[in-house]
Amino acid sequence: MNSGRSFPGSLAEHPEAAVSHPAASRTAQPGPRADAIVGAGLTVRLARQPVLHGLDFTVPAGQITGLLGPSGSGKTTLMRTIVGAQRVSAGTIQVLGLPAGSPALRREVGYVTQSPSVYPDLTVEANVRYFGAMHRKGKTDVAEAIAAVGLESLARRKASDLSGGQVNRVSLACALVARPRLLVLDEPTVGLDPVLRADLWERFRAMAGAGTTLLVSSHVMEEAGRCDSLLLLRNGRLLAHLTPEELGRKGHSSNLEQAFLAIIREQEEYDGGRPPGQDASRSGDSAGMEQNRSVR
Amino acid sequence: MDVRMMLATARRVLSQLRHDHRSIGMILVVPALLLAAVYFLYENETLPPGVPRTFDRVGLMMLAIFPFVVMFLVTSITMLRERTSGTLERLLTTPVHKADLLFGYGLAFSLMAALQSLVATAVAYWVFGLDIAGAPGYVVMIAVINAVLGVALGLFCSAFARTEFQAVQFMPIVVVPQILLCGLFVVRERMNDVLEAVSNVLPLTFSVDALQEIAAHAEATSRLLQDAFAMAAIALGVLVLSALTLRRRT
Numbered sequence A: 001m002n003s004g005r006s007f008p009g010s011l012a013e014h015p016e017a018a019v020s021h022p023a024a025s026r027t028a029q030p031g032p033r034a035d036a037i038v039g040a041g042l043t044v045r046l047a048r049q050p051v052l053h054g055l056d057f058t059v060p061a062g063q064i065t066g067l068l069g070p071s072g073s074g075k076t077t078l079m080r081t082i083v084g085a086q087r088v089s090a091g092t093i094q095v096l097g098l099p100a101g102s103p104a105l106r107r108e109v110g111y112v113t114q115s116p117s118v119y120p121d122l123t124v125e126a127n128v129r130y131f132g133a134m135h136r137k138g139k140t141d142v143a144e145a146i147a148a149v150g151l152e153s154l155a156r157r158k159a160s161d162l163s164g165g166q167v168n169r170v171s172l173a174c175a176l177v178a179r180p181r182l183l184v185l186d187e188p189t190v191g192l193d194p195v196l197r198a199d200l201w202e203r204f205r206a207m208a209g210a211g212t213t214l215l216v217s218s219h220v221m222e223e224a225g226r227c228d229s230l231l232l233l234r235n236g237r238l239l240a241h242l243t244p245e246e247l248g249r250k251g252h253s254s255n256l257e258q259a260f261l262a263i264i265r266e267q268e269e270y271d272g273g274r275p276p277g278q279d280a281s282r283s284g285d286s287a288g289m290e291q292n293r294s295v296r
Numbered sequence B: 001m002d003v004r005m006m007l008a009t010a011r012r013v014l015s016q017l018r019h020d021h022r023s024i025g026m027i028l029v030v031p032a033l034l035l036a037a038v039y040f041l042y043e044n045e046t047l048p049p050g051v052p053r054t055f056d057r058v059g060l061m062m063l064a065i066f067p068f069v070v071m072f073l074v075t076s077i078t079m080l081r082e083r084t085s086g087t088l089e090r091l092l093t094t095p096v097h098k099a100d101l102l103f104g105y106g107l108a109f110s111l112m113a114a115l116q117s118l119v120a121t122a123v124a125y126w127v128f129g130l131d132i133a134g135a136p137g138y139v140v141m142i143a144v145i146n147a148v149l150g151v152a153l154g155l156f157c158s159a160f161a162r163t164e165f166q167a168v169q170f171m172p173i174v175v176v177p178q179i180l181l182c183g184l185f186v187v188r189e190r191m192n193d194v195l196e197a198v199s200n201v202l203p204l205t206f207s208v209d210a211l212q213e214i215a216a217h218a219e220a221t222s223r224l225l226q227d228a229f230a231m232a233a234i235a236l237g238v239l240v241l242s243a244l245t246l247r248r249r250t
Helices: A008-013 A015-019 A075-083 A103-107 A124-133 A139-148 A164-176 A194-209 A244-250 A256-272 A280-289 B003-018 B021-041 B054-084 B087-091 B098-127 B136-160 B164-181 B193-201 B203-216 B222-245
Strands: A035-046 A049-060 A064-068 A090-095 A109-112 A182-186 A213-218 A229-234 A237-242
Touching: A035 A075, A035 A213, A049 A075, A049 A090, A049 A213, A049 A229, A049 A237, A064 A075, A064 A194, A075 A090, A075 A109, A075 A182, A075 A213, A103 A109, A109 A164, A124 A139, A124 A164, A124 B003, A139 A164, A164 A182, A164 A194, A194 A213, A229 A244, A229 A256, A237 A244, A237 A256, A244 A256, B003 B021, B003 B054, B003 B098, B021 B054, B021 B098, B054 B087, B054 B098, B054 B136, B054 B164, B054 B203, B098 B136, B098 B222, B136 B164, B136 B203, B136 B222, B164 B193, B164 B203, B193 B203, B203 B222
Parallel strands: A064 A213, A064 A229, A109 A182, A182 A213
Antiparallel strands: A035 A049, A035 A090, A229 A237
């Protein structure tokens, strides 16, 4: 399934376009090209099992960065680390110029968990109002956040009376109300119908246009095409940081799902001739990704 | 500590409860029904002249024990839900201070407890003619402090339960020993040394002692104030301990 944007086929005919800087491929991004998140050798262990293996990555400010990977690849752990809910075992992670988890970041970073974390026994409005109060936001911000997710008509309904997709949107509104500079969204479009999904992505795009940095995890590859750049995660290692166009080219398919699978297979073939325990994100360079300058 | 965030939390907890009519009904009505049961249990007792009715003794203690037990249960379940549903983790990524959360909870449930003990005390006095020396205001005061104690212990215990089933199991561990040893069933001086020593440090013991002071004296005695102060100090200490169980990072 294609999201409607036609990128990979045309790019394959003009390979020079894919070599350019990921950010340069979209001209609508205002503001400086700073990095909102910088991870260096980031290692996280859960119950002594390493979940993230020395990740080196950056998330550019004012863009939508997709975090893609199979289930269990460490997406949620990485997001929890960025919002400061997960302790770092080794390495560093800087968010908006401060170490992740710094008290000052609590005003700047919004986090929407995968399963909606709202109060089912409260109305939509009461939920958003409460999380807004934690950021000293008032009525207008609450109304705007509810409108942003299209729930105005249900504002006085209890969250427990809503459908799964609607509750997801309540959860999102509870993050939007704070107007964060960095918004971390864990699978925000699960359970949404295609129309709503398209609406939300338009909203994300508008927020990025206004300077918000978005990090969005998904395992729906059709959504990858809507991101400015993609972090591909697998088994807690970074496979690549590249644009959707580059992904299509590397994976030799206009279908991003096929492309992602192709890259994983390439990786596995390479891993076959290599002693275990080496850093896969580094080996990715010699596996045919040397042009992806974002992987360092 | 931010007062607005604390008030927002209290308001949120109360509106969560407000939608639950059945729970509110049980919180307000059940104590009165149990008081009625105690009253009719001892309705036909024959007492030597000058000895107070059993209802005046037991009924009075129940006025303090209800809010403690009910608020312990309500708080530990509510907080456990907050921990397991992800809302707590989410809240702790916002600027809210842990104290705002805990005191918000304490404030909300203390209000409920005050309402509960007002109803129960009114029923005890006006319907069943509770006859003690002290003023009903002191009884309500002790009941509310007891409720805060229940809230504090409930917040603390919720950290050690993974499921609501486990949370309910903390009631026999935390609440029942206190009821057994508080002096309601056996006068504390007649307990063996070990039980008396345990009894001496249990929070509910102080409230029973305080109520006995209220029953015996028309005015507030210094011992009543000491008891009230000890209970408040224990409640505050347990709230601080519960703050330690709220981790921003895991």
